[in-house]
Amino acid sequence: MALDKGGQAGSKITPMTHQTDIITLPHGRPGTTRRLTIHRFGSCSGPKAYIQAGLHAGELPGMVVARHLLDHLIRLNAEGRIKGQVVLVPMANPIGLDQVLLGGHVGRFDLASGVNFNRSFADLGDTVADALRPGDLGPDADANRRLLQRALAKAAASLQPRTEADALRKLLLSHAVDADYVLDLHCDSEAVMHLYTTPACWPLGVADLAARLDARAVFLADRSGGEPFDEVCSTPWDRLRAHYGRPDTPIPVGCSAVTVELRGEADVDDGLAAADAAALIDHLCWRGIIDAPAPAMPDLSDLATPLAGVDRVRAPVGGIALYHVSLGDRVQAGDHVATVLDPASGERHPCRATSDGLVWSRTQCRYAGPNDILLCIAGRQVLVTSGPLLTA
Ligand SMILES: [Zn+2]
Incomplete structure (x- = not known):
């Protein structure tokens, strides 16, 4: 050409x-x-x-x-x-x-x-x-x-x-x-x-x-x-x-x-x-x-933060996602931001933030599979150093 x-x-x-x-x-x-x-x-x-x-x-x-x-x-x-x-x-x-x-x-x-x-x-x-x-x-x-x-x-x-x-x-x-x-x-x-x-x-x-x-x-x-x-x-x-x-x-x-x-x-x-x-x-x-x-x-x-700094909080097991934070909330690393409930056993699995930052998205569907993303936090520290940065 x-x-x-x-x-x-x-x-x-x-x-x-x-x-x-x-x-x-x-x-x-x-x-x-x-x-x-x-x-x-x-x-x-x-x-x-x-x-x-x-x-x-x-x-x-x-x-x-x-x-x-x-x-x-x-x-x-x-x-x-x-x-x-x-x-x-x-x-x-x-x-x-x-x-x-x-x-x-x-x-x-x-x-x-x-x-x-x-x-x-x-x-x-x-x-x-x-x-x-x-x-x-x-x-x-x-x-x-x-x-x-x-x-x-x-x-x-x-x-x-x-x-x-x-x-x-x-x-x-x-x-x-x-x-x-x-x-x-x-x-x-x-x-x-x-x-x-x-x-x-x-x-x-x-x-x-x-x-x-x-x-x-x-x-x-x-x-x-x-x-x-x-x-x-x-x-x-x-x-x-x-x-x-x-x-x-x-x-x-x-x-x-x-x-x-x-x-x-x-x-x-x-x-x-x-x-x-x-x-x-x-x-x-x-x-x-x-x-x-x-x-x-x-x-x-x-306002801008690295896409590689997004903290994607995932379900540790399958179950029902119960959120403890709302969109726009600011959280700190270690905060208990969600729970995944297994309604059959009654077990509750806590999900914690890895980063300080703003909760900018949550998944509408509350029925979570293992490792599904529940919510995302806009962190400033890079967490992902290889592979794709976007979700499917
Ligand atoms: Zn789209």
Whole structure:
């Protein structure tokens, strides 16, 4: 693959517009079709933001937020205030939306393969690196950013999926991988508002997003494993910068990607969603993508903790989980935070915190299997030194 050095991103200006694409996924089974709807606002000039909701199809809060975002963007577009490009995918997983098994919705894993829908995205960093030739990069960081964004988009376009789920992954990635900002809207089981991002992205404006959303926790990892969507958008830039970035060929943090966890699965509330959407629009204003004032926010730079520092308190045996702490509680190492009760024997098994920190998530299901995660604490000390950092 040769890098496309022509056509500066800012040189092709299209009229301010709202375009809706409805795309049928390839590789479906005979007689079936699933469609993905993508909204695009603005022009091809200026910064690009990509926002999607519902990659885990059972996580509904983000889809309600996306509906509010769409209303905002239609209005802002009519007012001519969208200065860059905003791509919004309100329901990112039509495959998962269609998976109902024995009366229950299964939106996290692809039933055909067992693979988590937010894993196994193509990491295109090596493909782009292999295509780099001496002289491709120059002294202008913005020009290098545009060059590499086009190369990433070209690499995404060349992917050859063979299943419907991988076709969906390619389609989503193709619209996001050349964006300057990527927001992937999810939720946890029961949780406070929290974010995942990388150490490179965090100091470059993600703290503003955290403040606007009133996030209570932010988790940082250079690479958490498994190729989740946000990391295949952001981390190729880290590796390209490490290998090719020099004072005479600077490579910026080309894509600020964040997974936004909009509390818990049951936090489906129109009022909350409206406030969250307003916060995201304010963040886009602050980023300069939308031409409207955004109030200043407090500095939350101390909020972030290492993803490897998350204390995942697990059930020592199977039984019924009884929690002794609530979301948002601060605990200390050694605190008795939960009990697993075996109702047959009457035995009670205490579960204790390993770290000091904030209780940021609990598992909704109180029927715990041996070693199941019961709740998570945002600790500052690294506990995991190898292996993947995310749960299944
Ligand atoms: Zn999710």
